Amino acid sequence: MTIQALTVALSKGRIMDQTLALLRQAGLPVPDDLESSRKLILQSAGGEISFILAKPVDVPTYVEYGVADIGIVGKDVLAEADRDLYELLDLGIGRCKVSVAGLPEPPSSFAMPRVASKYPKIATDYFRQKGQQVEVIFLNGSVELAPLIGLAERIVDVVETGRTLQENGLVVHEDIMDVSTRLVANRMSFRLKSTAIDEFVARLRRVLAGEGVQ
Amino acid sequence: MSKPILFEKPRGVRDVLPPLAARKREVEKKIAKTFMRWGYEEIVTPTFEYAETFLNGAYRDNEDQMFKFIERSGKTVVLRPDMTAPIARVVASLLREHPVPIRLSYNTAIFRRQDTVSGREAEFTQSGVEMIGDESPDADAEVIALAVTALYEAGLEGFRLAIGQVNFLKGLFEEHVADVHVRGQLTDALAAKDFVTYERVVQSAVEEAAARDVLVQVPRLRGGIDVLETARLLTQSEQALAALDNIATIWHVLTLHNVVGEAQIDLGLMLGQHYYTGAVFEGYAPNVGFPVCSGGRYDDLLVKFGRPAPATGFMIGIERVLDVLEKSFPQDNQERYLVLYEEKDRYPVIGFTAFLRAKQFIVTSQRVDNVDVALEGQPSHVTVIAFKEGKLQTDDKLLTAMYADFGHAFRN
Numbered sequence: 070m071t072i073q074a075l076t077v078a079l080s081k082g083r084i085m086d087q088t089l090a091l092l093r094q095a096g097l098p099v100p101d102d103l104e105s106s107r108k109l110i111l112q113s114a115g116g117e118i119s120f121i122l123a124k125p126v127d128v129p130t131y132v133e134y135g136v137a138d139i140g141i142v143g144k145d146v147l148a149e150a151d152r153d154l155y156e157l158l159d160l161g162i163g164r165c166k167v168s169v170a171g172l173p174e175p176p177s178s179f180a181m182p183r184v185a186s187k188y189p190k191i192a193t194d195y196f197r198q199k200g201q202q203v204e205v206i207f208l209n210g211s212v213e214l215a216p217l218i219g220l221a222e223r224i225v226d227v228v229e230t231g232r233t234l235q236e237n238g239l240v241v242h243e244d245i246m247d248v249s250t251r252l253v254a255n256r257m258s259f260r261l262k263s264t265a266i267d268e269f270v271a272r273l274r275r276v277l278a279g280e281g282v283q
Numbered sequence: 284m285s286k287p288i289l290f291e292k293p294r295g296v297r298d299v300l301p302p303l304a305a306r307k308r309e310v311e312k313k314i315a316k317t318f319m320r321w322g323y324e325e326i327v328t329p330t331f332e333y334a335e336t337f338l339n340g341a342y343r344d345n346e347d348q349m350f351k352f353i354e355r356s357g358k359t360v361v362l363r364p365d366m367t368a369p370i371a372r373v374v375a376s377l378l379r380e381h382p383v384p385i386r387l388s389y390n391t392a393i394f395r396r397q398d399t400v401s402g403r404e405a406e407f408t409q410s411g412v413e414m415i416g417d418e419s420p421d422a423d424a425e426v427i428a429l430a431v432t433a434l435y436e437a438g439l440e441g442f443r444l445a446i447g448q449v450n451f452l453k454g455l456f457e458e459h460v461a462d463v464h465v466r467g468q469l470t471d472a473l474a475a476k477d478f479v480t481y482e483r484v485v486q487s488a489v490e491e492a493a494a495r496d497v498l499v500q501v502p503r504l505r506g507g508i509d510v511l512e513t514a515r516l517l518t519q520s521e522q523a524l525a526a527l528d529n530i531a532t533i534w535h536v537l538t539l540h541n542v543v544g545e546a547q548i549d550l551g552l553m554l555g556q557h558y559y560t561g562a563v564f565e566g567y568a569p570n571v572g573f574p575v576c577s578g579g580r581y582d583d584l585l586v587k588f589g590r591p592a593p594a595t596g597f598m599i600g601i602e603r604v605l606d607v608l609e610k611s612f613p614q615d616n617q618e619r620y621l622v623l624y625e626e627k628d629r630y631p632v633i634g635f636t637a638f639l640r641a642k643q644f645i646v647t648s649q650r651v652d653n654v655d656v657a658l659e660g661q662p663s664h665v666t667v668i669a670f671k672e673g674k675l676q677t678d679d680k681l682l683t684a685m686y687a688d689f690g691h692a693f694r695n
Contacts, residue, residue: 135572155476159483251479256574257567260443260547263505 072097072265075118078137080125080146084163084250088141091160095272129154129253138258139269144248145227149188155259157270158252161277167191169243170234171216171223185215186225195225195245213237295397295405307408307605310437311390314410314599317433318388321425323412326387328369334359339587340368340558348395350405362394367584367596370413375588383416383592390601404602411578411598415585418593420529423562423580424536430566430576430597431542437604440611442568442575444545445505447552448530449559449579451514452501454523459494469498473553478502504550508534514550526561533562558584564597570610575603620646620682621661623654624670631689632670638689 079088085104092099098113100106103120111120123131125142129150132140141160145167167188182203186192189207196203206221213233215221227248228234228241252273254266292298299307315325334351349361363369366389374385390410397403412429414422427444434442452473456466465488472481485498497517504510511527511534518524530548537543554563554577563579578597585592620639624632629650636648647665651657654669654676661667669676675686 133572135570153476156479159479255572256476257569257572260445260549260567261441261569263547267503 071268072117075139075262075265075269076121076137077118078121078123078128078131078140078142080128080140080142080250081122082125084141084143087162088160088250091162091273091276095276097269097272126150132253132255135255135257138255138262139266140253141250142253143227144246144251145188145191147251147253148246149190151190153256155254155256156251157254157266158273158277160250160252160273163248163250165227165229165248167225167245167248168228168241169195169223169225169245170213170228170239170241172238173240182223183221184223184225185212185221187212188225191245192225213239293405295403297404297406303605303609306608307601310604310608311408311410311601313436313438314433314601315388315390317429317436318410318412321386321429321432323386323388323414323429326370326373326389327391328363328366328373328389330392331360331362332369332372334361336372337361337364337368340365340371340584348397350394350396363391364395365393366391366409366411366598367413367581370415371585371588371594374413374415374592375585375590379590384422385415386412387415388412408601409598410601411596413594413596415594416592417595418582420532420562421536422593423529423595424533424540426578426595426597427533427537427546427562427564428540428542430564430578430599431540431545433599434566434568434575434604437599438608439568439575439604442545442566442607443547444564444566444576445547445549445552446530446533446562446564447549447554448526448562449553450529450561451518451523451526451550452553454520454526455497455501455518458518458520458523459491459497460489462488465489470553473501473551474555502551505548507548510548510550529562554579561595568604568607568611571603571607573600573603575600575607617645619665620644621665621667622646622648622670623651623657623661623667624648625651625654628670628673631693634693635675635686635689638693639685642685644685 079085089099089103098115098117100111100113100120103111109122111122112118121131121137125146128140128142129147129152131137132154133152143163147156182201183206184192184196184203185206185208187208187210189205192205206215208215212224212226215224216239217237223242225245231241234240252270259266319325334349337349338346349364351359351361354360370387370389378385388411391408392406393409394406396405412426414426427446431444452470456469460466460469465484468484468488469481472484481502482499485495489495489498500517504514508531511531514527515524534543534546534548537546552563552565554565558581559579560582561580564577565574566576568575576597576599578595580593580595582593585594622632622636632648636646639646654671658667658669666679668679668682675683677683
């Protein structure tokens with residue numbers, strides 16, 4: 070195997086199971102106990118790859134600083150983090166959208182329009198480009214709550230099935246971007262570990278093309 | 284806004300303490316010496332200049348990255364965000380009559396207003412060269428070979444330089460993509476290193492299937508000299524083929540400089556700055572995620588200052604190099620001595636320490652009230668030696684021998 074001494078940062082949570090399935094399908098050496106273990110760093114059986122299990126928002130940071138050579142993380146997180154990385158591959162999993170949502174009939178004019186979001190950068194950039202002046206309020210979770218309790222008229226958040234929005238009586242007003250899971254690489258690693266990274270990407274590419282993963 | 288705490292500093296600037304400051308100076312000296320040996324002469328330009336100088340150069344699109352203030356005349360001046368524009372200004376004015384080629388080098392602080400996360404400081408040090416008035420591939424190869432040599436001299440190992448050619452991409456895109464807007468999107472995606480968007484634009488905005496097949500290969504055109512052969516099959520554009528010939532020649536000259544082991548061709552390499560017009564390169568070293576050097580050809584810059592001339596150059600990020608050195612190669616320090624003495628032993632201690640310094644020792648003499656008391660609590664990174672009752676109190680054989688020599692030479 071031409072893959073040697075590679076450190077891969079994986080995003081814990083939503084996309085983890087699909088990511089691992091994809092890596093295993095590609096014949097990459099994923100430790101069997103990765104799902105069950107509580108360790109944060111795991112080695113593949115042959116020692117070729119170290120896996121770091123990280124919070125998704127930290128993955129771009131790990132990769133930019135080079136403590137991980139490769140990272141697997143959603144485009145929403147990447148766009149928000151705005152790090153200088155190589156974005157090598159769309160893994161086609163974890164598909165969703167970042168959208169603007171709110172009550173079905175929002176007030177027609179906002180005196181002080183407010184938008185709540187876990188993605189302050191994406192939200193700020195989007196409304197700036199539209200020429201709208203809004204105050205973006207950063208929230209860590211349960212963003213759907215904001216319109217219900219009058220903190221903000223609108224929210225910017227990821228929408229997968231729309232069920233959470235629906236259950237809270239909210240609707241999507243506009244879509245900002247399509248999201249899927251991406252493979253990113255550190256700039257130094259992309260050069261100095263080019264053989265290993267190219268092989269890693271090539272294997273995943275074969276799976277994505279052959280299986281037609283959508 | 285809260286008031287700064289007494290010892291607080293603005294974001295993005297830092298103090299360099301001992302021993303790092305000495306190591307930094309050492310690295311700068313080694314690099315400067317290498318530049319000098321290759322015939323590059325050092326130049327110093329002002330720390331701040333009119334904003335127009337830089338807007339004329341690479342900062343047309345990055346105006347808000349400059350630290351600006353208003354000079355007494357009411358004009359806007361900025362702390363220099365790079366050295367290329369000031370050198371172009373000097374070459375076009377003060378050195379106007381100086382025949383080309385002109386080889387200049389610098390080592391200086393650079394100031395940029397940028398997000399202070401992730402290795403991007405507001406003030407940092409660059410060492411670099413500009414080679415003006417030589418359009419030959421030999422000049423491109425010279426600066427690349429010089430970059431490799433300087434990095435080795437600085438103490439780095441295991442680094443690699445990626446070499447690209449902006450005209451290859453320009454020619455290839457003009458040949459295969461009709462829409463100027465789409466060409467711009469492809470260029471931007473490569474500059475952002477976003478291959479996913481690049482591929483998506485190719486698949487969705489390029490009509491011909493054959494063109495799509497060619498374009499998707501661009502990010503994978505990297506490796507040794509054989510990459511050029513693969514690339515040749517993808518294009519009939521004169522500009523792109525000329526760019527490949529240019530890289531082939533540069534590569535050949537690099538073999539003569541004996542530095543191809545450190546080089547890699549990457550035809551998808553697109554450095555951020557729009558002013559590059561030919562071969563470009565970027566260097567990476569183990570353990571540090573950011574480039575340690577970057578540079579390339581910029582033949583259209585000098586004309587903006589009124590003296591048309593081709594040019595190429597590069598800069599090394601000194602802090603990045605130091606970062607690699609600290610992580611990869613622990614420093615072994617030269618032994619440092621501290622001689623403690625009381626008033627009555629002033630003679631001969633001061634004379635002896637001067638004698639040691641002349642022999643390249645690092646030595647400090649320190650007067651104390653009581654040598655025995657002072658021996659307690661001295662720093663551990665120096666060898667502390669007491670001088671008491673007219674005697675050097677040490678088992679250090681070297682120092683004992685030096686003291687005997689000193690006695691013979693100066694104290695009959």
